[in-house]
Amino acid sequence: MGQDHQLGLILTMGDDQLTPLPDSFLALLGGRPLRGQAAQAELRGRYELCEDLASTLVPSAQALLHDDGLTEEDVLWRCHLGLAQPASGLQPGEAGWVVRRLAELLNWPCPPLDEPV
Numbered sequence: 828m829g830q831d832h833q834l835g836l837i838l839t840m841g842d843d844q845l846t847p848l849p850d851s852f853l854a855l856l857g858g859r860p861l862r863g864q865a866a867q868a869e870l871r872g873r874y875e876l877c878e879d880l881a882s883t884l885v886p887s888a889q890a891l892l893h894d895d896g897l898t899e900e901d902v903l904w905r906c907h908l909g910l911a912q913p914a915s916g917l918q919p920g921e922a923g924w925v926v927r928r929l930a931e932l933l934n935w936p937c938p939p940l941d942e943p944v
Contacts, residue, residue, distance in 0.1 A: 848874050851927070855920040877921050880910075881928035888929060899935040907940055 852874050861870060884906060891902045903926050909915065910922035917925070923940040930937035 852877070852924060855918075855924060873918065873921065877917070877925050878928065881925045881932060884925070884929050885932055888933060899930075899933070900938050903930055903935065903937060 848870065856870075861867060888902050888906060891897050891905065892899060897905070906929060907922055907926045910917055910925055915922065926940060927937050
């Protein structure tokens with residue numbers, strides 16, 4: 828079985844449908860086991876928040892690139908700096924995950940973000 832099964836991190840979305848979370852997001856747990864439906868539901872919510880945030884940032888990132896003449900790397904760094912602020916509401920590691928996902932959605936190379944993955 829895959830790593831998600833070994834960690835017990837397959838989360839139920841419906842009685843007959845299981846959806847695994849991406850390994851890149853699970854890595855934010857640092858190998859800690861996650862137990863209980865409440866903890867799994869919270870993790871699912873954090874993932875959905877981060878995924879939605881990355882998707883929502885796509886048009887803004889494209890506008891910064893084209894309208895402000897920034898490089899792709901500069902755009903991603905600016906996004907990371909903003910998301911890494913405590914006021915963003917993101918937990919440790921999530922800002923980096925959102926920016927890496929944003930880069931993936933835009934098909935841009937992502938600079939190293941100096942935070943654990």
